[in-house]
Amino acid sequence: xxxxxxxxxxxxxxxxxxxxxxxxxxxxxxxxxxxxxxxxxxxxxxxxxxxxxxxxxxxxxxxxxxxxxxxxxxxxxxxxxxxxxxxxxxxxxxxxxxxxxxxxxxxxxxxxxxxxxxxxxxxxxxxxxxxxxxxxxxxxxxxxxxxxxxxxxxxxxxxxxxxxxxxxxxxxxxxxxxxxxxxxxxxxxxxxxxxxxxxxxxxxxxxxxxxxxxxxxxxxxxxxxxxxxxxxxxxxxxxxxxxxxxxxxxxxxxxxxxxxxxxxxxxxxxxxxxxxxxxxxxxxxxxxxxxxxxxxxxxxxxxxxxxxx
Amino acid sequence: xxxxxxxxxxxxxxxxxxxxxxxxxxxxxxxxxxxxxxxxxxxxxxxxxxxxxxxxxxxxxxxxxxxxxxxxxxxxxxxxxxxxxxxxxxxxxxxxxxxxxxxxxxxxxxxxxxxxxxxxxxxxxxxxxxxxxxxxxxxxxxxxxxxxxxxxxxxxxxxxxxxxxxxxxxxxxxxxxxxxxxxxxxxxxxxxxxxxxxxxxxxxxxxxxxxxxxxxxxxxxxxxxxxxxxxxxxxxxxxxxxxxxxxxxxxxxxxxxxxxxxxxxxxxxxxxxxxxxxxxxxxxxxxxxxxxxxxxxxxxxxxxxxxxx
Numbered sequence: 001x002x003x004x005x006x007x008x009x010x011x012x013x014x015x016x017x018x019x020x021x022x023x024x025x026x027x028x029x030x031x032x033x034x035x036x037x038x039x040x041x042x043x044x045x046x047x048x049x050x051x052x053x054x055x056x057x058x059x060x061x062x063x064x065x066x067x068x069x070x071x072x073x074x075x076x077x078x079x080x081x082x083x084x085x086x087x088x089x090x091x092x093x094x095x096x097x098x099x100x101x102x103x104x105x106x107x108x109x110x111x112x113x114x115x116x117x118x119x120x121x122x123x124x125x126x127x128x129x130x131x132x133x134x135x136x137x138x139x140x141x142x143x144x145x146x147x148x149x150x151x152x153x154x155x156x157x158x159x160x161x162x163x164x165x166x167x168x169x170x171x172x173x174x175x176x177x178x179x180x181x182x183x184x185x186x187x188x189x190x191x192x193x194x195x196x197x198x199x200x201x202x203x204x205x206x207x208x209x210x211x212x213x214x215x216x217x218x219x220x221x222x223x224x225x226x227x228x229x230x231x232x233x234x235x236x237x238x239x240x241x242x243x244x245x246x247x248x249x250x251x252x253x254x255x256x257x258x259x260x261x262x263x264x265x266x267x268x269x270x271x272x273x274x275x276x277x278x279x280x281x282x283x284x285x286x287x288x289x290x291x292x293x294x295x296x297x298x299x300x301x302x303x304x305x306x307x308x309x
Numbered sequence: 310x311x312x313x314x315x316x317x318x319x320x321x322x323x324x325x326x327x328x329x330x331x332x333x334x335x336x337x338x339x340x341x342x343x344x345x346x347x348x349x350x351x352x353x354x355x356x357x358x359x360x361x362x363x364x365x366x367x368x369x370x371x372x373x374x375x376x377x378x379x380x381x382x383x384x385x386x387x388x389x390x391x392x393x394x395x396x397x398x399x400x401x402x403x404x405x406x407x408x409x410x411x412x413x414x415x416x417x418x419x420x421x422x423x424x425x426x427x428x429x430x431x432x433x434x435x436x437x438x439x440x441x442x443x444x445x446x447x448x449x450x451x452x453x454x455x456x457x458x459x460x461x462x463x464x465x466x467x468x469x470x471x472x473x474x475x476x477x478x479x480x481x482x483x484x485x486x487x488x489x490x491x492x493x494x495x496x497x498x499x500x501x502x503x504x505x506x507x508x509x510x511x512x513x514x515x516x517x518x519x520x521x522x523x524x525x526x527x528x529x530x531x532x533x534x535x536x537x538x539x540x541x542x543x544x545x546x547x548x549x550x551x552x553x554x555x556x557x558x559x560x561x562x563x564x565x566x567x568x569x570x571x572x573x574x575x576x577x578x579x580x581x582x583x584x585x586x587x588x589x590x591x592x593x594x595x596x597x598x599x600x601x602x603x604x605x606x607x608x609x610x611x612x613x614x615x616x617x618x
Contacts, residue, residue: 077499099603100409101499101596102522108497165502165607188417190386190410193474203609213411287410293602294408298474300512301610 007034008274009064013054013079014071015043017159018093022122023070026266032274036064054079058086065089066116066277074166077102080117084109089116091273095175095289096120098166107284116276119284121179125268126247127259132234133184135252139236141185143215147231148177149224152206158309162204169204171292173230174220180232180247181216182287189214191291194299199307206307210295223307317583318345318373322363322388323380324352326468327402331431332379335575341583345373363388367395374398375425375586382407383475386415389426393418398425400582404484404598405429407475416593425585428593430488434577435556436568441543442493444561448545450494452524456540457486458533461515467618471513478513480601483529489541489556490525491596498523500600503608508616515616519604532616 027035037049044050051057067083068091096119097103110117156162189212197207210218230246242251250257336344346358353359360366376392377400405428406412419426465471498521506516519527539555551560559566
């Protein structure tokens, strides 16, 4: 923020786990932003004006020019469309929608309205990602292997929507890895084969193995108890690189690299949103979501044991 | 073709049912094209130079500047990439690939090489489609219902690839309807829900019900014996429209419209390809394929009886 300008008012829609864990602390710690209102049927934040109806909020607070949507992907489109039609700038949690077509529609509306649309990918803001990307510019990638294994019970306790159609299942964490992949690789890749494990009683996969062109592969599993794994191992013509802990740590030739001081993923996302709004620009990169849609289209389905939280 | 110019040489790759039924007759009847070679491991066309190896063909016939690929979607990418890298103009049967990402990759290569890429949608060339589109410009669409029911045993006898991953199952005929939908509608729509029936022994659906925004729905079924149905019924503020027989017939307010004389779908596609090559342009519209990927991502899966040809 330029010295002396006042913070930009923003409203947060969908006060659930990710809002409390990430969005609220990031906004409250920022001098660029003023968290002026929340909209949620069930949650609120102490000291922040709370609305439970989105239409009512839009009418009551025309002065709030930026809206950040962190509700689940299934209802998100309707909110985003309303916000854009009311000429507000919109930031979307990942994934930016439950279909590609709806995000294309939001892009067209945002353009027409002359407002910012930011489809955020928080993992791209992890501390090691930019450094990994710049290292890969001078190297030839020979193979890349993603291992993304976490415990859905820990990260989405009781959140049945993650297994509902549109919730994407294990592709929801997996798309974080794919957002890093599509950010750091100098040349794009495409899916060539996939196997998806669907629990007998669920509509989306709990595990997936993906094969891409260029010797790139990914393994996602949501049944990992104990230590959690979010690793990307890269072999190059000049030795190995690795991103670990979801991109937070970078290793080159086996030794951990000292990274620049980093504000954190969500503070970085909101800094980027402030910059986009300031410049009147949008940022909607669907590459990670295209890989997921391709995997769901091309993937061979295997039935797995029923899953209960 | 401008009077006096000689026909453009073209090679057809993949001599199967669709090549014999559609591509060869369209090319042999055209004065714009000279079907100069075929490439196929199993088929050939009487009187046309036959190759069985694509690399060998590219080396032997640098004078053939246009290549039309009508092999199944699974192997098509590798052929398309090789052809583009050899600086040939490329026409793709529908669907243009087995993943969205691979088609984006082909687009980038074609642009870089300065050659034409045409992702063809033959149903868009059906006799009634352009007329339906122009009628809808002055009308408000209130609802649209697609019914696309055919007998896979009749249209793909013994072709197991249509049920393999990447073959798309019933989405393969369904995408024809979606290619018309995305051509004629004045405003784009997006999928909101879907149900997909997977035969117990197959990797792709045999039937699907799709719901879109804007009161648009589609029903695809590949188990239709007896009469075949390829209908689009549209209610508008100025009365009903219908496209029947895959777009070949147009009805307005219940009465069939006289359509202009029409060369047929594939002759129209090849006329379009000649025009694109002549102008140095490309035409790659992925909207129909995006709807399929969205349905495969968002669709609820239901198991159906095993299917054998």
